[in-house]
Amino acid sequence: SASEDCSMSDYSPFSPQRSDSSTPTSFYMESYGSQSSSAPDGMFRKPSKGQSLISYLSEQDFGSCADLEKENAHFSISESLIAAIELMKYNMIRQEVEGEVEEGDSDSEIQQLKQKIRLRRQQIRHSRLPPCTTSQHNFHSTDSGGSRRSSQDSYQGLSDSGSAEEVEECELQDADIKRSVSSSGRSFLSSESISPSFLQSNSAESVAMGLLRQFEGMQLPAASELDWLVPEHDAPQKLLPIPDSLPISPDDGEHADIYKLRIRVRGNLEWAPPRPQIIFNIHPAPKRKMIVAKQNYRCAGCGTRIDPDYIRRLRYCEYLGRYFCQCCHENAQAVVPGRVLRKWDFSKYYVSNFARDLLSKIAGDPLFNPSDINSGLYKKVKALESVRVLRLQLFHMKNLFRTCRFSKEVLDHFDSLPGHLTEDLHLYSLNDLTAVRNGELATRLRELLKLGTVHVSQCVLCQAKGFVCEFCNNDKDIIFPFQLSKCQRCEECHACYHHDCFRTGKSCPRCLRLAERRERMARKNMEEQEDEGGGT
Numbered sequence: 001s002a003s004e005d006c007s008m009s010d011y012s013p014f015s016p017q018r019s020d021s022s023t024p025t026s027f028y029m030e031s032y033g034s035q036s037s038s039a040p041d042g043m044f045r046k047p048s049k050g051q052s053l054i055s056y057l058s059e060q061d062f063g064s065c066a067d068l069e070k071e072n073a074h075f076s077i078s079e080s081l082i083a084a085i086e087l088m089k090y091n092m093i094r095q096e097v098e099g100e101v102e103e104g105d106s107d108s109e110i111q112q113l114k115q116k117i118r119l120r121r122q123q124i125r126h127s128r129l130p131p132c133t134t135s136q137h138n139f140h141s142t143d144s145g146g147s148r149r150s151s152q153d154s155y156q157g158l159s160d161s162g163s164a165e166e167v168e169e170c171e172l173q174d175a176d177i178k179r180s181v182s183s184s185g186r187s188f189l190s191s192e193s194i195s196p197s198f199l200q201s202n203s204a205e206s207v208a209m210g211l212l213r214q215f216e217g218m219q220l221p222a223a224s225e226l227d228w229l230v231p232e233h234d235a236p237q238k239l240l241p242i243p244d245s246l247p248i249s250p251d252d253g254e255h256a257d258i259y260k261l262r263i264r265v266r267g268n269l270e271w272a273p274p275r276p277q278i279i280f281n282i283h284p285a286p287k288r289k290m291i292v293a294k295q296n297y298r299c300a301g302c303g304t305r306i307d308p309d310y311i312r313r314l315r316y317c318e319y320l321g322r323y324f325c326q327c328c329h330e331n332a333q334a335v336v337p338g339r340v341l342r343k344w345d346f347s348k349y350y351v352s353n354f355a356r357d358l359l360s361k362i363a364g365d366p367l368f369n370p371s372d373i374n375s376g377l378y379k380k381v382k383a384l385e386s387v388r389v390l391r392l393q394l395f396h397m398k399n400l401f402r403t404c405r406f407s408k409e410v411l412d413h414f415d416s417l418p419g420h421l422t423e424d425l426h427l428y429s430l431n432d433l434t435a436v437r438n439g440e441l442a443t444r445l446r447e448l449l450k451l452g453t454v455h456v457s458q459c460v461l462c463q464a465k466g467f468v469c470e471f472c473n474n475d476k477d478i479i480f481p482f483q484l485s486k487c488q489r490c491e492e493c494h495a496c497y498h499h500d501c502f503r504t505g506k507s508c509p510r511c512l513r514l515a516e517r518r519e520r521m522a523r524k525n526m527e528e529q530e531d532e533g534g535g536t
Contacts, residue, residue, distance in 0.1 A: 052220070087225065091221075271298045273302075282336075283338075295323060297311070315352075318336050332352070334349070344380065364418075364429050369426045394449060395423065400480065403461075406459055467487075471497060481496055487499070
């Protein structure tokens with residue numbers, strides 16, 4: 001009856017009391033830029049009305065989620081499976097009590113199935129055959145555990161009484177069950193509906209589909225009919241809701257209908273997970289209460305709400321300048337780039353797990369330019385200044401070797417170093433700065449410079465591309481741009497002269513020749529234009 005159904009739904013283990021004050025959260029965004037509704041546990045979107053349980057579990061994808069979220073997915077899917085099994089048990093008992101399905105059912109296939117049952121019932125009565133045990137075994141082998149035992153006990157009681165329900169259960173073969181529900185909204189699980197490759201993984205959704213294979217041939221409830229075992233107020237540590245608006249790139253706004261990719265957005269104005277960012281500054285002395293209040297009393301890593309009485313348990317990240325819980329901050333230590341660039345401080349400071357992983361990933365990337373961030377660092381650190389001079393020499397030397405066809409072997413040695421060390425004068429990676437402090441980088445650069453100098457002194461092509469000082473005209477002393485100790489370059493034409501010859505106040509002879517040439521060309525052009533104008 002309706003009252004019995006209501007009482008069963010009120011007190012069944014899969015119908016928890018919900019909190020009216022809580023707001024459902026969602027972790028995924030559906031495609032086409034639309035936001036789907038949420039499930040109470042914050043991990044799944046709410047299934048659409050009438051959506052089958054198989055379809056709902058198949059579309060879940062935790063491959064790109066964090067490890068903690070993958071583990072939590074197993075708990076959430078386990079709750080849904082328990083709810084589905086309990087609902088099937090309840091429906092089975094209710095059908096046995098109510099008896100046959102109401103005669104008002106207009107489904108043609110169900111009517112045909114009823115007719116077959118009636119004919120088979122008459123044949124059994126005439127032949128006086130014992131109750132069928134084969135279909136009982138087939139029917140109950142799909143269940144598991146206590147559900148199987150309870151169903152067998154209830155079925156045995158009905159078979160002893162020789163009721164009509166016994167005959168119906170005996171005749172409901174797997175093929176008839178699958179065919180009779182093919183047109184209904186609910187789902188029947190079959191082995192063909194699940195791919196073997198999908199079941200080989202250990203993800204939560206694949207494990208759930210593997211468990212559901214044990215119920216092959218049975219009628220599964222729709223995903224929208226299930227209730228979670230754990231209500232919201234019993235599990236407050238959940239992810240925050242995503243924002244109502246969908247952030248997109250301004251370039252993609254006009255072509256949003258073209259991109260059909262599923263995107264996942266996390267964070268809102270109250271909390272957002274840390275993003276990979278390069279920080280060049282040193283954070284001021286931390287004020288715990290002020291910073292935690294700006295974080296809305298949440299962990300900067302996972303968004304867990306922290307009670308104000310327990311903020312002393314939070315740990316400070318020297319790189320991000322935020323406070324993290326003990327799960328997101330395991331007291332890992334790392335060199336902070338901002339302290340290296342500002343104070344040449346290579347001491348290791350406590351950083352969060354996120355900052356530790358980020359710094360380890362970017363350790364070899366040339367991201368730091370001391371001349372832009374702190375140009376005075378070259379004057380304060382002699383080792384850094386000596387490396388700058390060596391890199392400048394190698395920069396000019398490499399440009400010379402690129403025009404020499406005999407310098408292939410030397411260029412191979414140049415290529416053994418990271419390209420930014422010989423092509424960009426001021427870019428450093430975190431590993432490069434550490435090597436500068438240890439003196440390892442300067443040693444490698446000096447060896448390479450020595451190898452290149454030997455090649456230039458013995459190569460005819462390289463000697464032909466050198467410069468002769470136009471002040472002293474000493475053709476026996478060929479100078480090159482990488483010889484910074486005795487060579488000085490003109491800033492305009494980049495010609496090379498001796499330091500002693502090219503003193504302050506003197507004009508560059510090459511620049512004077514180029515200026516005179518430009519003047520002659522200008523006068524010549526003017527005379528040609530005047531001649532053309534007079535002739536016409």
